[in-house]
Amino acid sequence: MCYRVDLRLRPDGRYGEVCQSLEGAKQYYATRGRDWELQMLIKARVAAGDTRPGRELLEFVEPLIYRTTTDFRTVEAVSETRARIHEKQREKQRRDRQHGVDVKLARGGIRDIEFLVQCLQRLHGGREAWVRHGGTLLALTRLRDKELLSAAEYSRLASAYQFLRHLEHRLQFDEDLQTHALPQTKEDLDLLARKMPPGIPDLPSAGALQRELDQHLNGVQDLYERVIHSQLPGFILAPEPDAAETEQPAVAAFEASAASAASARPARVEFPSANLRRYLDQRAPSFAQLISGGGISRSQESFESFLEKVVAAPYWLECLDKDDELARCTIDVFEHSQYFADQLVRHTDLLDEVRAACGKNQGRTGFYAPRDADGLRRFFREQMVRIQSDSVYHRTPVFRTLKRTSELAQSVIAAAYEIAVAEALAEAPPSSHGYTPANQMMVIALGRLGMLEFDLASDADLVFAIPDADASETLFWTGVAERIISVIGAYTGDGVIFTIDTRLRANGREGALVQTESAYKDYFANRAEAWEGISWMKARGVAGNIERATAFLGELQQVDWRQYGQSTQSRTELVRMRARLERDQGARNPLKAGRGGYYDIDFALMYLRLKSAGFFFKVLNTPERIDIIEKMGHIEREDAAFLREAATFYRAIDHGLRVATGHAEGRLPTNPAHLAILTELVHRWTPEGLHEGTLEQVSKRIRQQTRAFFERLFGK
Numbered sequence: 001m002c003y004r005v006d007l008r009l010r011p012d013g014r015y016g017e018v019c020q021s022l023e024g025a026k027q028y029y030a031t032r033g034r035d036w037e038l039q040m041l042i043k044a045r046v047a048a049g050d051t052r053p054g055r056e057l058l059e060f061v062e063p064l065i066y067r068t069t070t071d072f073r074t075v076e077a078v079s080e081t082r083a084r085i086h087e088k089q090r091e092k093q094r095r096d097r098q099h100g101v102d103v104k105l106a107r108g109g110i111r112d113i114e115f116l117v118q119c120l121q122r123l124h125g126g127r128e129a130w131v132r133h134g135g136t137l138l139a140l141t142r143l144r145d146k147e148l149l150s151a152a153e154y155s156r157l158a159s160a161y162q163f164l165r166h167l168e169h170r171l172q173f174d175e176d177l178q179t180h181a182l183p184q185t186k187e188d189l190d191l192l193a194r195k196m197p198p199g200i201p202d203l204p205s206a207g208a209l210q211r212e213l214d215q216h217l218n219g220v221q222d223l224y225e226r227v228i229h230s231q232l233p234g235f236i237l238a239p240e241p242d243a244a245e246t247e248q249p250a251v252a253a254f255e256a257s258a259a260s261a262a263s264a265r266p267a268r269v270e271f272p273s274a275n276l277r278r279y280l281d282q283r284a285p286s287f288a289q290l291i292s293g294g295g296i297s298r299s300q301e302s303f304e305s306f307l308e309k310v311v312a313a314p315y316w317l318e319c320l321d322k323d324d325e326l327a328r329c330t331i332d333v334f335e336h337s338q339y340f341a342d343q344l345v346r347h348t349d350l351l352d353e354v355r356a357a358c359g360k361n362q363g364r365t366g367f368y369a370p371r372d373a374d375g376l377r378r379f380f381r382e383q384m385v386r387i388q389s390d391s392v393y394h395r396t397p398v399f400r401t402l403k404r405t406s407e408l409a410q411s412v413i414a415a416a417y418e419i420a421v422a423e424a425l426a427e428a429p430p431s432s433h434g435y436t437p438a439n440q441m442m443v444i445a446l447g448r449l450g451m452l453e454f455d456l457a458s459d460a461d462l463v464f465a466i467p468d469a470d471a472s473e474t475l476f477w478t479g480v481a482e483r484i485i486s487v488i489g490a491y492t493g494d495g496v497i498f499t500i501d502t503r504l505r506a507n508g509r510e511g512a513l514v515q516t517e518s519a520y521k522d523y524f525a526n527r528a529e530a531w532e533g534i535s536w537m538k539a540r541g542v543a544g545n546i547e548r549a550t551a552f553l554g555e556l557q558q559v560d561w562r563q564y565g566q567s568t569q570s571r572t573e574l575v576r577m578r579a580r581l582e583r584d585q586g587a588r589n590p591l592k593a594g595r596g597g598y599y600d601i602d603f604a605l606m607y608l609r610l611k612s613a614g615f616f617f618k619v620l621n622t623p624e625r626i627d628i629i630e631k632m633g634h635i636e637r638e639d640a641a642f643l644r645e646a647a648t649f650y651r652a653i654d655h656g657l658r659v660a661t662g663h664a665e666g667r668l669p670t671n672p673a674h675l676a677i678l679t680e681l682v683h684r685w686t687p688e689g690l691h692e693g694t695l696e697q698v699s700k701r702i703r704q705q706t707r708a709f710f711e712r713l714f715g716k
Helices: 022-031 035-043 051-065 072-095 110-124 136-145 151-172 186-195 206-229 248-260 274-283 285-295 300-310 314-322 324-336 338-346 348-358 373-393 398-427 468-489 517-526 530-538 546-565 569-585 598-610 622-631 637-661 672-685 695-713
Strands: 442-446 460-466 514-516 540-544
Touching: 022 035, 022 051, 035 051, 035 110, 110 136, 110 151, 110 206, 136 151, 151 186, 151 206, 186 206, 206 300, 206 338, 274 285, 274 300, 285 314, 285 324, 300 314, 300 324, 300 338, 300 348, 314 324, 314 348, 324 338, 324 348, 324 373, 324 672, 338 348, 338 373, 338 637, 348 373, 373 398, 373 468, 373 637, 373 672, 398 442, 398 460, 398 468, 398 540, 398 637, 442 530, 442 546, 460 468, 460 517, 468 514, 514 517, 517 530, 517 546, 530 546, 530 569, 530 598, 540 546, 569 598, 598 622, 598 637, 598 695, 622 637, 637 672, 637 695, 672 695
Parallel strands: 460 514
Antiparallel strands: 442 460, 442 540
8 A cells, every 4th residue: 555545525425426527516515515625625736637627626616715704604613523523532532541642633733723724714815815825834824924823823833733743743654554642651652752853842751742742732722712712703892982982881892702702812912902901990900900010021912811711700800809919929920930821821710729829728738639530630730730829929948849749749649549449440350359459559659759859740750569468469450550650641632640650660661560579679689780779769658558668668778778888889880870861861951960960969969878778768858868968977067058059959940940831941941031030930949149140150150069079979
């Protein structure tokens, strides 16, 4: 087979003649052609054979496709077709849980971009022949040329379309299959990420790929709703009244239009637009005064989209007007986080979480996640908005915020554990008669989650262990572990909760997903490399039998200490591994893996902890590790003070980048506006001594001092 041939788009579809007469085709499109059939002809061209009848047909249908008067039936028909496609896609996902999000048919996917472009072409192509073109990217350019899309809208749609087409191409060239669904396993997603062109995304990993995809899908969804709904006749702003007129008719007109199209997008000449400003002055004067006072300077376009939705929700407009703290916190979030601004535009009810962040309980810990998968996603999104709004607005110390985020992630894993056990019992119960599964399995977190330093867009390093007595049910518990990964890490139209990485288990990728306690003890006593054993000193139990996991980890640490604590092997191996990370990742992730980056601190602290590994601590974050090492006499007071300051600075930059963009960057931004936002955020979370000079200057100084300490410690 060279390629597939599909004849179903002919007149009358599969019931029509394969070869139509020219007059028959004309008659069909003129009298019976449906809106979507006319729309798909935008991409039609003569490909082979006699070109004259083909050209004649396309010339005949052109005025049917592009009408000279605005026909809102076109918008409605496109919306109905889109809704049917999405409903079928949801039903397919419910039936088949083995496949991830469909990059073509998901909300915000390739089909939505094409529908949006073609809808605008049909609405305006009658008057503006320039926008008529079959290619989506070129059509986007021409719509921007005629100011039918703003520069920001064009940029977002064009970048999303290119990303999704790249992704689709790499999905299909693997086995020449006509597929648009992402794979489910992290290994397959990692491989897919590495196939993407350089810079898409910057860090080739499953988590980075999913976050990039999530950002594009959500951005397109938002634009689709705003742009398409703004074409409907229900959203027509009243003209500005003459001075002699009262302002009430304009307010009434705005209320009516907002109620009929909450996602609409009026023409933006100034911020906020005249009618919107007038409406706010009358309905929410305190809020309007706060806005007009210059509180919004960086995110005016996003904030106006937010206001258009708020005016259609009187409850929230009243809250923003009467609750000055809520209004100021909301504005602060919009000014410093495009990621959370987009979320508030899409989900206005998240204001409830922003309000909670302003209240007396904003520093809450002790989360209890719902025990259903859909509710779990909503819960994580809501609580993340609450935590990060507090982080930005109240200038919460960065390690305190990371602890809250870690506890939120742990609550999600605990809920996923219970969901997974219940599903496994229903679908593949244990083989042993009378065996009652409960909390036998230990879900153990390593890395950032293990240290209570988990952040927005972090990956969760998890391993799964069971007592030796339960070895006969390894298959059952493997099914539970796989379901946990699926519940949390599977990509859906609502995005991914967070990505789970299981590669730190015994024997890495080659090892079984679930292993017994004795298998782990044997591995670390006889075959594990030094860096593996040391990395497990950051581990803690997060779900299942946490008490047993704590005891098990204490025993493993004793194995580590006997194996590596008194030898030079650990020093040599850590230096070698650190050099490899600097060589492989330093160029694209200098703040973390580059010379003098955060890894220098982390590796130094891991090595120093080995000297006192005879003492077991359930959990230690970076400042606590530094305190313990200083108290044990393994580090001078001045060095400890510097390491605390440097660790806070690195975590503040990393946290600021994640809050601003929704994903980890690994380097300082080059865009001056983005750098200004990051500088403001970092200054909120770091001591004043680190505010002298630009971020780049401070970063350079910190990196030089960090590397000097690292080389002193490791004798280089």
